[in-house]
Amino acid sequence: MLGVFSAMEVAASGLSAERIRMNTIASNMANARTTRTEDGGPYRRLDPVFQAVPLRPDSPSQGVSLVRVKSVNQDQNDPMRVYEPGHPDADAQGYVNYPNVNVVEEMVNMITASRAYEAGITTIDSVKAMAHAAVGLGQ
Numbered sequence: 001m002l003g004v005f006s007a008m009e010v011a012a013s014g015l016s017a018e019r020i021r022m023n024t025i026a027s028n029m030a031n032a033r034t035t036r037t038e039d040g041g042p043y044r045r046l047d048p049v050f051q052a053v054p055l056r057p058d059s060p061s062q063g064v065s066l067v068r069v070k071s072v073n074q075d076q077n078d079p080m081r082v083y084e085p086g087h088p089d090a091d092a093q094g095y096v097n098y099p100n101v102n103v104v105e106e107m108v109n110m111i112t113a114s115r116a117y118e119a120g121i122t123t124i125d126s127v128k129a130m131a132h133a134a135v136g137l138g139q
Helices: 004-030 103-137
Strands: 046-054 065-074 080-083 095-098
Touching: 004 046, 004 065, 004 103
Parallel strands: none
Antiparallel strands: 046 065, 080 095
């Protein structure tokens, strides 16, 4: 049976994962025009990978899982090539390699992450209200 604290733990794990996702998206958007990194090339879009982890490893058949960020991977798609012969990072043909970040797509991802975070907060508020009501029944 899923208790109040277990429900809070599940909701908190989702909040933590979505916070990492929002930070990653913010990094992508902040670097959407970064043509030169410490590695020498343009910034590469980052994407967190979520993983379901059983709440109780000793009984995975329980069906309740936490959310963890398994890894944050670099997008391996090619950079955008834009003809800008006057740019300091232009190659011999006058093309600049820009990051493979689509700002519109990142905004949609940010809205989705924000809504998921709000849903997690609502879940925690609901669990707290149920626990408070249960305590009130015992009085």
